[in-house]
Amino acid sequence: MAKDDLIGGSIWEEYSQKVQDLMNSPQNMxxxxxxxxxxxxxxxxxxxxxxxxxxxxxxxxxxxxxxTDIIKNAKFKSFGCGTAIASSDTMAELCLGKTVDQAVKITNIDVEFAMRDNPDIPAVPPQKMHCSVMAYDVIKAAAASYKGVDAESFEDEIIVCECARVSLGTIKEVIKINDLKSIEEITNYTKAGAFCKSCQNPGGHEEKEYYLVDILKDTRAEMEQEKMSALADAKIAGTESEMAFDDYTMVQKLKSVEAAIDKDIRPMLVMDGGNLEILDIKDTDDGMTDIYIRYLGACSGCASSSTGTLFAIESVLRETCSPKIRVLPI
Structure with a gap:
């Protein structure tokens, strides 16, 4: 089969050699x-x-x-494009030797990754990621048939981005923790919307129940409502200025830390040609709040970034925000 019979020759380079080979010579068909x-x-x-x-x-x-529930053999028949053939063939290969429960854990990302020539270069263009999603879904259908259950029973979360298998809960949590304000930021943090892009806005190649643009809008509204409710509760209790850092929402904690850094830390670093950015903030089981930072500019190579400078940053945040703060440079 000629290359141009499968896809336009101008975009052939967007497909890995493994995909090209499996299009023409599938091993498990x-x-x-x-x-x-x-x-x-x-x-x-x-x-x-x-x-x-x-x-x-x-x-x-x-x-x-x-x-043993072990899959001893796996074959497929595909009714579709060359990419669907390659994805289905890879999916069947990944199933071999696994138990049914293990096979259900194979995702479309696993299928696409297995077709890559280079771990850092996608095997197919974004608009073809849905083919590996189809391979993932037929595995669920087979497992459901074997176990005598509904295929939906294997899905315990609402999946917004089928291409990257990103759930609604994950997207909302990432927006809140990192104070995200754009679709591009959501994609950078989660890979949702990075492939076929149908989940970004209405009007894509398939209709979705949830779109990133609406999730972002609704989550930002929730964040603002949480903030207003916390302030109102504090005002009613007469403790508006004394509200404990531990009682803040994660977004409020982040804003409090950022304010302290902007006021008392960043100017000091900038004077010496350096800076820092907050990468993440997490509450730990030992009652501490870990602040993950990354040094920028001159600070990134400074010998005191892990000693004196770090001690100074942690001291300021413990004094202005909470004594339970721990600063961890990455």
Missing amino acids: GEITDEEAKAQGGKLIVADFGAESCGDAVRLYWVVDEE
Whole structure:
């Protein structure tokens, strides 16, 4: 099959060599009959899944050892584009030798990563990531058939970005913790919306229940409401100026720390040609609040960044915000 018969020659370089090879010569394509499954000492499972967004479909065959739940053989038939064939073939290969429970944990990201020539270079262009999602979904369908349950029972979270398997809860948490204000920031932190982009805004190649633009808007509104409620409660209690740092929301803690850094720490660092940024803030099981920072400019190579400078930063934050703060440079 010629390259141009599969995809436009101008974008061929966006596909890994592994994908190109599997498009033309899949290793696990075929069917398995009941007789063959019995001869191999297992139960035959057949599952189908179709992607409404592109019309592609895949059928997965498993031979499962009912005593161990191990997948002894896996084949597929794909009704779709070359990328769907390559993704399905890789998916079948990843299933071999695993138990059904282990196979369910194979994600579309695992499938795409296994097709890469270079760990840092995607195997397919963004608009083709849905093919590996289809491979992931047919695994769930096969596992559900084997276990006699609904495929949705394997999904315990609302998935917003199917391409990167990012849940609604994760996106909201990342927005709040990192005070994100744009879709681009959400993508940078979570990879949601980085591939087919259908989850970013309405109007993509498939309709979604949740879009990043709406999640961002609603979460920012929640953050503001939490802030106003906390301030109102403090005012009613007559402790507006004495509200404990430990009682702050994570966003309030972040803002409090940032304010202290801007006022008492950053000017000192800038004078010496340095600076810092807050990477993360976490409450720990031992009752401390860990502030993860990264030094910038001259501070990044300064010998005192892990001694005197760090001690000074931690001292200021403990005095102005909370004695339970711990500063950790990364």
